[in-house]
Amino acid sequence: MGRSPCCDKNGLKKGPWTPEEDQKLIDYIQKHGYGNWRTLPKNAGLQRCGKSCRLRWTNYLRPDIKRGRFSFEEEETIIQLHRIWAISEFLVYFPLALFYFYNPLFSYIVLNNIYRWSAIAARLPGRTDNEIKNYWNTHIRKRLLRMGIDPVTHSPRLDLLDLSSILSSSLYNQSQMNISRLLGVNSLVNPELLRLATSFISSQRENQNHKFIVDHNVEDNQLCSSQVQDQYQQPSMQSNHNHMPTQVQEIPACSIPFSNEAELMNMDQFPSNFSHLNDWQSNAMPSNLTENYVPLPPNYDYYATDHHHHQTVKDPSSSETSNFQSNNSNQSFSFASVLSTPSSSPTQLNSNSTYVNNSGIEEEPDSYCSNILKFEIRDILDVNDFM
DNA sequence: AATTTCCCCAACCGCGAAGTT
DNA sequence: TAACTTCGCGGTTGGGGAAAT
Numbered sequence: 147m148g149r150s151p152c153c154d155k156n157g158l159k160k161g162p163w164t165p166e167e168d169q170k171l172i173d174y175i176q177k178h179g180y181g182n183w184r185t186l187p188k189n190a191g192l193q194r195c196g197k198s199c200r201l202r203w204t205n206y207l208r209p210d211i212k213r214g215r216f217s218f219e220e221e222e223t224i225i226q227l228h229r230i231w232a233i234s235e236f237l238v239y240f241p242l243a244l245f246y247f248y249n250p251l252f253s254y255i256v257l258n259n260i261y262r263w264s265a266i267a268a269r270l271p272g273r274t275d276n277e278i279k280n281y282w283n284t285h286i287r288k289r290l291l292r293m294g295i296d297p298v299t300h301s302p303r304l305d306l307l308d309l310s311s312i313l314s315s316s317l318y319n320q321s322q323m324n325i326s327r328l329l330g331v332n333s334l335v336n337p338e339l340l341r342l343a344t345s346f347i348s349s350q351r352e353n354q355n356h357k358f359i360v361d362h363n364v365e366d367n368q369l370c371s372s373q374v375q376d377q378y379q380q381p382s383m384q385s386n387h388n389h390m391p392t393q394v395q396e397i398p399a400c401s402i403p404f405s406n407e408a409e410l411m412n413m414d415q416f417p418s419n420f421s422h423l424n425d426w427q428s429n430a431m432p433s434n435l436t437e438n439y440v441p442l443p444p445n446y447d448y449y450a451t452d453h454h455h456h457q458t459v460k461d462p463s464s465s466e467t468s469n470f471q472s473n474n475s476n477q478s479f480s481f482a483s484v485l486s487t488p489s490s491s492p493t494q495l496n497s498n499s500t501y502v503n504n505s506g507i508e509e510e511p512d513s514y515c516s517n518i519l520k521f522e523i524r525d526i527l528d529v530n531d532f533m
Numbered sequence: 534a535a536t537t538t539c540c541c542c543a544a545c546c547g548c549g550a551a552g553t554t
Numbered sequence: 555t556a557a558c559t560t561c562g563c564g565g566t567t568g569g570g571g572a573a574a575t
Binding site: 160161162163195197198202205206276280281283284285 | 540541542543544545546
Protein backbone atom coordinates (compact mmCIF):
# COMPACT_ATOMS: atom_id res chain seq x y z
CA MET A 147 0.00 0.00 0.00
CA GLY A 148 1.09 3.52 -0.50
CA ARG A 149 2.61 5.56 2.15
CA SER A 150 2.18 9.26 2.31
CA PRO A 151 5.17 11.34 3.26
CA CYS A 152 5.33 12.28 6.87
CA CYS A 153 4.70 15.82 5.89
CA ASP A 154 4.46 18.11 2.96
CA LYS A 155 8.05 18.81 2.10
CA ASN A 156 7.27 21.93 0.17
CA GLY A 157 8.29 25.01 2.02
CA LEU A 158 9.54 23.14 5.01
CA LYS A 159 12.91 23.94 6.38
CA LYS A 160 15.63 21.34 6.72
CA GLY A 161 19.04 21.32 8.22
CA PRO A 162 20.34 22.67 11.49
CA TRP A 163 17.90 24.16 13.91
CA THR A 164 18.18 27.78 14.95
CA PRO A 165 17.88 28.90 18.56
CA GLU A 166 14.60 30.55 17.68
CA GLU A 167 13.19 27.34 16.33
CA ASP A 168 14.35 25.45 19.35
CA GLN A 169 12.70 27.94 21.64
CA LYS A 170 9.46 27.70 19.75
CA LEU A 171 9.48 23.95 20.05
CA ILE A 172 10.35 24.05 23.72
CA ASP A 173 7.68 26.60 24.48
CA TYR A 174 5.05 24.65 22.66
CA ILE A 175 5.87 21.34 24.30
CA GLN A 176 5.96 22.94 27.71
CA LYS A 177 2.48 24.23 27.15
CA HIS A 178 0.86 21.41 25.31
CA GLY A 179 3.12 18.45 25.67
CA TYR A 180 4.43 16.43 22.82
CA GLY A 181 2.67 13.94 20.66
CA ASN A 182 0.92 14.16 17.34
CA TRP A 183 4.12 15.30 15.76
CA ARG A 184 2.41 15.75 12.47
CA THR A 185 0.40 18.71 13.61
CA LEU A 186 2.83 19.96 16.19
CA PRO A 187 5.04 22.06 13.92
CA LYS A 188 2.10 23.91 12.47
CA ASN A 189 0.62 24.60 15.87
CA ALA A 190 3.99 25.65 17.17
CA GLY A 191 4.62 27.95 14.27
CA LEU A 192 7.50 25.98 12.89
CA GLN A 193 8.28 25.45 9.25
CA ARG A 194 9.50 21.98 10.01
CA CYS A 195 8.47 18.44 9.39
CA GLY A 196 6.93 16.78 12.40
CA LYS A 197 9.52 14.12 12.22
CA SER A 198 12.26 16.68 12.38
CA CYS A 199 10.61 18.21 15.44
CA ARG A 200 10.43 14.87 17.15
CA LEU A 201 14.06 14.11 16.47
CA ARG A 202 15.15 17.53 17.62
CA TRP A 203 13.21 17.11 20.82
CA THR A 204 14.20 13.57 21.64
CA ASN A 205 17.82 13.89 20.66
CA TYR A 206 18.64 17.38 21.79
CA LEU A 207 16.04 19.51 23.51
CA ARG A 208 14.63 16.99 25.93
CA PRO A 209 15.35 18.26 29.42
CA ASP A 210 16.88 15.03 30.64
CA ILE A 211 19.49 14.85 27.96
CA LYS A 212 22.94 14.35 29.35
CA ARG A 213 25.76 15.97 27.46
CA GLY A 214 29.44 15.45 27.54
CA ARG A 215 31.66 12.49 27.08
CA PHE A 216 30.64 9.00 27.96
CA SER A 217 31.85 7.71 31.27
CA PHE A 218 33.73 4.49 31.63
CA GLU A 219 30.69 2.80 33.06
CA GLU A 220 28.49 4.05 30.28
CA GLU A 221 30.88 2.68 27.74
CA GLU A 222 31.03 -0.61 29.59
CA THR A 223 27.28 -0.84 29.55
CA ILE A 224 27.11 -0.11 25.86
CA ILE A 225 29.66 -2.75 24.98
CA GLN A 226 28.19 -5.36 27.24
CA LEU A 227 24.68 -4.93 26.00
CA HIS A 228 25.84 -4.73 22.42
CA ARG A 229 27.81 -7.90 22.85
CA ILE A 230 24.85 -9.76 24.23
CA TRP A 231 22.94 -8.86 21.13
CA ALA A 232 25.81 -9.61 18.85
CA ILE A 233 26.41 -13.04 20.25
CA SER A 234 22.78 -13.94 20.16
CA GLU A 235 22.55 -12.78 16.58
CA PHE A 236 25.69 -14.69 15.80
CA LEU A 237 24.39 -17.90 17.26
CA VAL A 238 21.22 -17.52 15.31
CA TYR A 239 22.72 -16.81 11.96
CA PHE A 240 26.14 -18.32 11.72
CA PRO A 241 25.16 -21.95 11.17
CA LEU A 242 23.01 -20.97 8.26
CA ALA A 243 25.50 -18.46 7.00
CA LEU A 244 27.98 -21.26 6.59
CA PHE A 245 25.62 -23.06 4.28
CA TYR A 246 24.55 -20.04 2.36
CA PHE A 247 27.73 -18.09 2.34
CA TYR A 248 27.36 -17.20 -1.30
CA ASN A 249 23.65 -16.82 -1.00
CA PRO A 250 21.70 -13.60 -0.55
CA LEU A 251 20.99 -14.91 2.86
CA PHE A 252 24.44 -13.95 3.94
CA SER A 253 23.87 -10.42 2.77
CA TYR A 254 20.69 -10.40 4.70
CA ILE A 255 22.48 -11.42 7.82
CA VAL A 256 25.09 -8.76 7.43
CA LEU A 257 22.72 -6.03 6.42
CA ASN A 258 20.12 -6.75 9.00
CA ASN A 259 22.21 -6.81 12.11
CA ILE A 260 20.11 -5.18 14.66
CA TYR A 261 21.82 -3.44 17.51
CA ARG A 262 18.79 -2.11 19.31
CA TRP A 263 20.39 1.15 20.21
CA SER A 264 17.22 2.34 21.79
CA ALA A 265 17.26 -0.57 24.17
CA ILE A 266 20.80 0.25 25.16
CA ALA A 267 19.87 3.89 25.50
CA ALA A 268 17.12 2.91 27.89
CA ARG A 269 19.82 1.70 30.24
CA LEU A 270 21.79 4.90 30.04
CA PRO A 271 19.86 7.77 31.55
CA GLY A 272 20.20 10.94 29.58
CA ARG A 273 21.71 9.28 26.56
CA THR A 274 19.86 8.92 23.31
CA ASP A 275 19.97 6.04 20.92
CA ASN A 276 21.38 8.35 18.30
CA GLU A 277 24.15 9.46 20.60
CA ILE A 278 25.04 5.91 21.54
CA LYS A 279 24.97 4.83 17.95
CA ASN A 280 27.29 7.64 16.98
CA TYR A 281 29.60 6.86 19.85
CA TRP A 282 29.72 3.24 18.90
CA ASN A 283 30.48 3.93 15.27
CA THR A 284 33.08 6.59 15.92
CA HIS A 285 34.86 5.26 18.96
CA ILE A 286 34.07 1.80 20.22
CA ARG A 287 33.82 0.15 16.85
CA LYS A 288 37.20 1.40 15.76
CA ARG A 289 38.78 0.30 18.97
CA LEU A 290 37.40 -3.20 18.71
CA LEU A 291 38.71 -3.42 15.17
CA ARG A 292 42.13 -2.37 16.35
CA MET A 293 41.94 -5.12 18.91
CA GLY A 294 41.18 -7.64 16.21
CA ILE A 295 37.62 -8.10 17.36
CA ASP A 296 34.77 -8.01 14.96
CA PRO A 297 32.47 -5.27 16.27
CA VAL A 298 29.50 -7.05 14.79
CA THR A 299 29.97 -10.46 16.32
CA HIS A 300 32.40 -9.58 19.11
CA SER A 301 34.39 -12.59 18.06
CA PRO A 302 37.80 -12.63 16.41
CA ARG A 303 37.60 -11.09 12.99
CA LEU A 304 36.81 -13.64 10.34
CA ASP A 305 38.99 -11.88 7.83
CA LEU A 306 41.93 -12.53 10.07
CA LEU A 307 41.19 -16.22 10.19
CA ASP A 308 41.46 -18.81 7.52
CA LEU A 309 37.84 -18.67 6.56
CA SER A 310 38.22 -21.00 3.63
CA SER A 311 39.42 -23.77 5.87
CA ILE A 312 36.57 -23.12 8.21
CA LEU A 313 34.09 -23.39 5.43
CA SER A 314 35.62 -26.43 3.82
CA SER A 315 35.90 -28.35 7.01
CA SER A 316 32.42 -27.39 8.00
CA LEU A 317 30.87 -28.36 4.72
CA TYR A 318 32.88 -31.56 4.59
CA ASN A 319 31.47 -32.84 7.79
CA GLN A 320 28.64 -30.78 9.11
CA SER A 321 27.79 -33.18 11.84
CA GLN A 322 31.15 -32.71 13.38
CA MET A 323 31.24 -29.02 12.96
CA ASN A 324 32.13 -27.20 16.10
CA ILE A 325 31.69 -23.58 15.38
CA SER A 326 32.43 -22.35 18.79
CA ARG A 327 35.76 -24.11 18.72
CA LEU A 328 36.58 -23.00 15.21
CA LEU A 329 36.04 -19.41 16.07
CA GLY A 330 37.36 -19.65 19.52
CA VAL A 331 34.13 -18.37 20.88
CA ASN A 332 34.32 -20.54 23.92
CA SER A 333 37.59 -19.07 24.88
CA LEU A 334 36.47 -15.55 24.31
CA VAL A 335 32.99 -15.57 25.63
CA ASN A 336 31.93 -16.39 29.06
CA PRO A 337 30.18 -19.76 28.86
CA GLU A 338 27.33 -18.29 30.79
CA LEU A 339 26.97 -15.68 28.15
CA LEU A 340 27.03 -18.25 25.42
CA ARG A 341 24.36 -20.18 27.17
CA LEU A 342 22.34 -17.06 27.62
CA ALA A 343 22.61 -16.09 24.00
CA THR A 344 21.80 -19.57 22.86
CA SER A 345 18.67 -19.51 24.90
CA PHE A 346 17.00 -17.04 22.69
CA ILE A 347 17.91 -18.59 19.44
CA SER A 348 14.50 -20.06 19.20
CA SER A 349 12.57 -16.89 19.63
CA GLN A 350 14.88 -15.01 17.33
CA ARG A 351 14.58 -17.63 14.68
CA GLU A 352 10.86 -17.42 14.65
CA ASN A 353 10.86 -13.72 14.18
CA GLN A 354 13.75 -13.24 11.84
CA ASN A 355 14.81 -16.41 10.13
CA HIS A 356 11.34 -17.12 9.02
CA LYS A 357 11.31 -13.74 7.42
CA PHE A 358 14.49 -14.12 5.46
CA ILE A 359 13.70 -17.65 4.48
CA VAL A 360 10.54 -16.43 2.90
CA ASP A 361 12.15 -13.37 1.42
CA HIS A 362 14.97 -15.20 -0.25
CA ASN A 363 13.25 -18.34 -1.39
CA VAL A 364 15.52 -20.53 0.57
CA GLU A 365 13.42 -23.46 -0.41
CA ASP A 366 15.52 -23.56 -3.57
CA ASN A 367 18.44 -24.54 -1.50
CA GLN A 368 18.72 -28.06 -0.24
CA LEU A 369 20.84 -27.91 2.81
CA CYS A 370 18.80 -27.66 5.92
CA SER A 371 15.93 -26.16 4.13
CA SER A 372 13.37 -28.77 4.91
CA GLN A 373 14.11 -28.76 8.58
CA VAL A 374 14.32 -25.04 8.76
CA GLN A 375 11.14 -24.43 6.94
CA ASP A 376 9.30 -27.02 8.91
CA GLN A 377 10.24 -25.19 11.97
CA TYR A 378 9.74 -21.66 10.85
CA GLN A 379 6.42 -22.25 9.32
CA GLN A 380 5.01 -23.40 12.56
CA PRO A 381 1.97 -21.52 13.71
CA SER A 382 2.62 -18.29 15.44
CA MET A 383 1.90 -19.87 18.74
CA GLN A 384 5.58 -20.61 18.89
CA SER A 385 6.18 -17.03 19.65
CA ASN A 386 5.20 -18.05 23.08
CA HIS A 387 8.51 -18.19 24.80
CA ASN A 388 7.54 -21.15 26.85
CA HIS A 389 7.89 -23.32 23.83
CA MET A 390 11.45 -22.58 23.09
CA PRO A 391 13.19 -25.56 24.66
CA THR A 392 12.04 -28.01 22.04
CA GLN A 393 12.67 -25.84 19.05
CA VAL A 394 16.37 -25.79 19.33
CA GLN A 395 16.50 -29.46 18.67
CA GLU A 396 14.27 -29.39 15.70
CA ILE A 397 16.90 -28.66 13.11
CA PRO A 398 19.56 -31.25 13.70
CA ALA A 399 21.43 -30.59 10.51
CA CYS A 400 21.82 -26.96 11.42
CA SER A 401 22.30 -27.26 15.11
CA ILE A 402 25.46 -26.10 16.70
CA PRO A 403 27.29 -28.92 18.40
CA PHE A 404 28.91 -26.90 21.07
CA SER A 405 31.26 -28.75 23.25
CA ASN A 406 28.85 -28.29 26.05
CA GLU A 407 25.89 -28.83 23.84
CA ALA A 408 23.79 -30.59 26.37
CA GLU A 409 24.11 -27.69 28.66
CA LEU A 410 23.60 -25.16 25.95
CA MET A 411 20.48 -26.73 24.74
CA ASN A 412 18.94 -27.29 28.08
CA MET A 413 16.70 -24.30 28.18
CA ASP A 414 14.89 -25.58 31.19
CA GLN A 415 17.59 -24.32 33.39
CA PHE A 416 16.53 -20.79 32.68
CA PRO A 417 13.86 -19.72 35.05
CA SER A 418 10.71 -18.39 33.56
CA ASN A 419 10.46 -15.40 35.77
CA PHE A 420 12.63 -12.55 36.87
CA SER A 421 12.45 -13.06 40.53
CA HIS A 422 16.20 -13.14 40.73
CA LEU A 423 16.99 -10.33 38.45
CA ASN A 424 18.22 -8.15 41.18
CA ASP A 425 20.72 -10.82 41.88
CA TRP A 426 21.86 -10.73 38.34
CA GLN A 427 21.87 -7.00 38.34
CA SER A 428 24.21 -6.85 41.22
CA ASN A 429 26.71 -8.88 39.26
CA ALA A 430 26.34 -7.63 35.77
CA MET A 431 25.93 -4.00 36.41
CA PRO A 432 27.54 -1.42 38.58
CA SER A 433 26.73 -2.30 42.10
CA ASN A 434 25.58 0.95 43.50
CA LEU A 435 22.18 1.01 41.93
CA THR A 436 19.43 2.12 44.18
CA GLU A 437 15.77 1.57 43.92
CA ASN A 438 15.04 5.23 44.30
CA TYR A 439 17.71 6.48 42.06
CA VAL A 440 16.94 9.88 40.68
CA PRO A 441 18.70 10.96 37.55
CA LEU A 442 20.95 13.90 37.72
CA PRO A 443 19.34 17.26 37.10
CA PRO A 444 19.00 17.93 33.44
CA ASN A 445 22.04 19.42 31.95
CA TYR A 446 19.96 21.81 30.06
CA ASP A 447 21.58 25.15 29.73
CA TYR A 448 21.10 25.35 26.07
CA TYR A 449 19.74 28.85 26.28
CA ALA A 450 20.52 29.45 29.87
CA THR A 451 16.88 29.34 30.77
CA ASP A 452 15.37 28.40 34.04
CA HIS A 453 15.55 24.67 34.49
CA HIS A 454 12.34 24.82 36.38
CA HIS A 455 10.55 25.47 33.19
CA HIS A 456 12.00 22.55 31.41
CA GLN A 457 11.72 19.73 33.78
CA THR A 458 8.10 18.96 33.64
CA VAL A 459 6.77 18.03 30.30
CA LYS A 460 3.41 16.62 29.58
CA ASP A 461 3.45 13.26 27.95
CA PRO A 462 0.23 12.84 26.06
CA SER A 463 0.64 9.13 26.09
CA SER A 464 0.15 9.19 29.79
CA SER A 465 -2.97 10.22 31.56
CA GLU A 466 -0.98 12.32 33.86
CA THR A 467 1.91 14.65 33.54
CA SER A 468 5.17 12.84 33.43
CA ASN A 469 8.24 14.20 34.99
CA PHE A 470 11.59 13.43 33.60
CA GLN A 471 13.02 13.44 37.02
CA SER A 472 10.50 11.24 38.64
CA ASN A 473 11.73 8.44 40.78
CA ASN A 474 12.06 5.21 39.01
CA SER A 475 11.29 2.41 41.31
CA ASN A 476 11.57 -1.20 40.38
CA GLN A 477 14.39 -0.49 38.08
CA SER A 478 15.66 -3.97 37.91
CA PHE A 479 18.12 -4.41 35.18
CA SER A 480 16.04 -6.80 33.21
CA PHE A 481 16.37 -7.47 29.60
CA ALA A 482 12.70 -7.01 29.39
CA SER A 483 13.20 -3.40 30.16
CA VAL A 484 16.24 -3.18 28.02
CA LEU A 485 14.32 -4.22 25.03
CA SER A 486 10.94 -2.86 25.48
CA THR A 487 11.11 0.39 27.29
CA PRO A 488 12.19 3.43 25.40
CA SER A 489 11.52 5.35 28.52
CA SER A 490 14.46 6.02 30.64
CA SER A 491 15.34 3.36 33.11
CA PRO A 492 18.06 5.09 34.99
CA THR A 493 21.01 3.12 36.06
CA GLN A 494 23.37 4.86 38.32
CA LEU A 495 26.85 4.32 37.28
CA ASN A 496 30.10 4.24 39.06
CA SER A 497 32.46 6.96 38.22
CA ASN A 498 35.41 6.12 40.34
CA SER A 499 37.09 3.51 38.26
CA THR A 500 40.26 4.05 36.35
CA TYR A 501 40.76 2.35 33.11
CA VAL A 502 43.99 0.66 32.25
CA ASN A 503 44.12 -1.10 28.97
CA ASN A 504 45.37 -4.56 28.23
CA SER A 505 48.93 -3.47 27.95
CA GLY A 506 48.78 -1.78 31.26
CA ILE A 507 48.99 1.61 29.68
CA GLU A 508 46.36 4.11 30.60
CA GLU A 509 44.10 4.68 27.66
CA GLU A 510 43.40 8.03 26.13
CA PRO A 511 40.78 9.92 28.06
CA ASP A 512 38.05 9.45 25.55
CA SER A 513 39.01 5.94 24.76
CA TYR A 514 38.06 3.67 27.54
CA CYS A 515 38.84 0.19 26.46
CA SER A 516 36.27 -2.11 27.83
CA ASN A 517 37.09 -5.20 29.67
CA ILE A 518 34.74 -6.76 27.27
CA LEU A 519 35.81 -10.29 27.66
CA LYS A 520 35.13 -10.43 31.32
CA PHE A 521 31.48 -9.68 31.31
CA GLU A 522 29.58 -12.09 33.41
CA ILE A 523 25.95 -12.90 33.24
CA ARG A 524 24.29 -15.08 35.74
CA ASP A 525 22.27 -17.88 34.34
CA ILE A 526 19.26 -16.59 36.16
CA LEU A 527 18.71 -14.27 33.29
CA ASP A 528 16.45 -15.44 30.56
CA VAL A 529 16.85 -13.30 27.52
CA ASN A 530 13.71 -14.66 26.01
CA ASP A 531 11.70 -12.76 28.50
CA PHE A 532 12.73 -9.48 27.07
CA MET A 533 12.11 -10.33 23.50
C1' DA B 534 48.76 31.42 7.36
C1' DA B 535 46.53 28.72 3.94
C1' DT B 536 44.97 24.50 2.38
C1' DT B 537 43.74 19.78 2.76
C1' DT B 538 42.29 15.85 5.19
C1' DC B 539 40.07 13.69 8.88
C1' DC B 540 36.60 13.12 12.22
C1' DC B 541 32.39 13.86 14.77
C1' DC B 542 27.64 14.19 15.33
C1' DA B 543 23.16 16.44 14.31
C1' DA B 544 19.92 15.62 11.14
C1' DC B 545 17.76 13.19 7.45
C1' DC B 546 15.88 9.10 5.19
C1' DG B 547 13.47 4.88 4.53
C1' DC B 548 11.38 1.17 6.57
C1' DG B 549 8.37 -1.47 9.50
C1' DA B 550 5.32 -1.97 13.51
C1' DA B 551 1.42 -0.51 15.71
C1' DG B 552 -2.66 1.97 15.84
C1' DT B 553 -6.85 3.92 13.69
C1' DT B 554 -10.67 4.34 10.56
C1' DT C 555 -9.89 -6.90 6.34
C1' DA C 556 -7.94 -3.24 3.86
C1' DA C 557 -6.37 1.28 3.69
C1' DC C 558 -4.21 4.68 5.87
C1' DT C 559 -1.74 7.31 9.64
C1' DT C 560 1.51 7.85 13.19
C1' DC C 561 5.48 6.82 15.48
C1' DG C 562 9.97 4.96 16.41
C1' DC C 563 14.03 2.71 14.92
C1' DG C 564 18.56 1.94 12.57
C1' DG C 565 21.46 3.37 8.75
C1' DT C 566 23.46 7.01 6.38
C1' DT C 567 24.88 11.64 5.12
C1' DG C 568 27.08 15.99 4.99
C1' DG C 569 28.33 20.34 7.35
C1' DG C 570 31.57 22.13 10.26
C1' DG C 571 35.34 22.04 13.34
C1' DA C 572 39.87 20.02 14.48
C1' DA C 573 44.09 18.26 13.11
C1' DA C 574 47.62 17.63 9.85
C1' DT C 575 50.43 19.20 6.10
